[in-house]
Amino acid sequence: MGRIFELFQRIDWMLLTVALTLTSIGLVAIYGIGISQEPADLFLFQKQFVTALLGCVGIFVLTLLDYRHLRAYSLVLYLFGALLLVAVLFFGVEVNGTQGWFRLGALSFQPIEVAKVTLAIYLAALYAKRGRGKLSWTTFLMGGVATGLYVLLALLQPDFGSGMVLILIWGGISAFAGLPKRAWYLIPMLLLTTGALVWTVGLQDYQRNRIESFLDPTLDPRGSGYNAIQARIAIGSGGIFGKGIGEGSQARLRFLPAAATDFIFAVVGEEMGLVGVTFVFVMFFLLLSRFLRLGDESEDDFAAYLLIGLGSMCLVHLVVNAGMNLGLLPITGIPMPFLSAAASNLLVVYACIGLAQSVAVRRRGTLERGTGVMLFESEATN
Numbered sequence: 001m002g003r004i005f006e007l008f009q010r011i012d013w014m015l016l017t018v019a020l021t022l023t024s025i026g027l028v029a030i031y032g033i034g035i036s037q038e039p040a041d042l043f044l045f046q047k048q049f050v051t052a053l054l055g056c057v058g059i060f061v062l063t064l065l066d067y068r069h070l071r072a073y074s075l076v077l078y079l080f081g082a083l084l085l086v087a088v089l090f091f092g093v094e095v096n097g098t099q100g101w102f103r104l105g106a107l108s109f110q111p112i113e114v115a116k117v118t119l120a121i122y123l124a125a126l127y128a129k130r131g132r133g134k135l136s137w138t139t140f141l142m143g144g145v146a147t148g149l150y151v152l153l154a155l156l157q158p159d160f161g162s163g164m165v166l167i168l169i170w171g172g173i174s175a176f177a178g179l180p181k182r183a184w185y186l187i188p189m190l191l192l193t194t195g196a197l198v199w200t201v202g203l204q205d206y207q208r209n210r211i212e213s214f215l216d217p218t219l220d221p222r223g224s225g226y227n228a229i230q231a232r233i234a235i236g237s238g239g240i241f242g243k244g245i246g247e248g249s250q251a252r253l254r255f256l257p258a259a260a261t262d263f264i265f266a267v268v269g270e271e272m273g274l275v276g277v278t279f280v281f282v283m284f285f286l287l288l289s290r291f292l293r294l295g296d297e298s299e300d301d302f303a304a305y306l307l308i309g310l311g312s313m314c315l316v317h318l319v320v321n322a323g324m325n326l327g328l329l330p331i332t333g334i335p336m337p338f339l340s341a342a343a344s345n346l347l348v349v350y351a352c353i354g355l356a357q358s359v360a361v362r363r364r365g366t367l368e369r370g371t372g373v374m375l376f377e378s379e380a381t382n
Contacts, residue, residue, distance in 0.1 A: 014286065027049060044341045055347055061354065062354025092157075098157050109343075123169070123173050164332070232327050241272075246271070306359075
């Protein structure tokens with residue numbers, strides 16, 4: 001019991017507070033959507049609230065778990081993630097044209113969210129063998145092949161957005177590890193080639209329509225361009241302070257589809273205004289800065305790569321979701337971390353917080369004699 005108390009004294013309270021704050025904003029927005037309906041429907045709010053409670057339990061468990069054990073099981077976890085992605089192709093259910101969910105009664109689960117974490121763990125273990133700043137072509141390409149398998153399975157669903165997230169997790173960890181110089185030229189060529197192949201053979205017609213409507217929403221304002229137009233109207237109509245919780249007309253009158261999931265950011269913009277949107281961005285900045293700081297200061301290379309990978313995942317989700325709500329990126333169905341009513345994603349981002357806390361509580365701060373500078377060192381080095 002004393003050991004547990006000692007560990008929890010070292011929790012990164014800023015990281016935890018930011019995660020709970022963002023979750024609270026999402027709950028308030030989802031509650032506002034629910035009470036604005038006729039009759040009121042609070043099912044999504046209740047589901048999100050219960051999921052958040054389960055996520056808090058997950059943070060507690062993962063904080064107690066020594067993250068270093070994951071390194072030994074990284075290949076097993078990677079294969080488990082691949083197995084889930086294969087299984088969903090045969091036994092999953094189709095939602096909005098994507099066969100990416102397992103469903104049991106009223107409960108549904110999206111395995112690609114788990115795969116994002118298992119990929120980050122595997123890549124962190126793979127790259128840690130070489131240390132920092134020593135990424136070889138062999139290791140880099142091995143990471144690319146491992147990522148490519150997951151991406152292929154994601155595209156078979158098809159889930160183009162998640163495939164992009166997987167690639168950028170690999171890119172984020174690789175950049176932190178120190179890419180070979182020629183890789184900076186190879187990667188853009190690879191992305192252009194892959195993009196051309198995906199456009200010609202990897203995308204469904206509705207996905208091409210989304211990209212075309214992103215470039216010009218007026219091409220199909222009542223079809224593929226409708227969501228993008230309504231999201232921008234919602235954000236623009238919020239003004240400085242917003243219309244108030246439950247008072248957003250786009251969500252209340254159901255002009256904005258998937259308001260609680262894909263377009264929760266637009267709801268925040270309409271009901272909480274520029275102040276609310278700015279506050280959300282500040283919270284995410286603090287969250288990502290904590291991931292980066294914990295990873296950069298860690299003397300354990302596996303911990304550093306893992307946190308960079310998990311932070312990259314959260315960053316990509318934030319940028320893509322906000323971008324598609326603002327009309328800056330195509331609509332891909334990527335949820336906003338902590339805010340969207342997406343139980344699978346919420347549990348996974350809480351797991352990321354738990355793993356970050358597992359790293360944080362196993363680092364001891366010691367005062368360097370004569371300078372007063374706080375040094376951090378892994379318990380493994382003592």
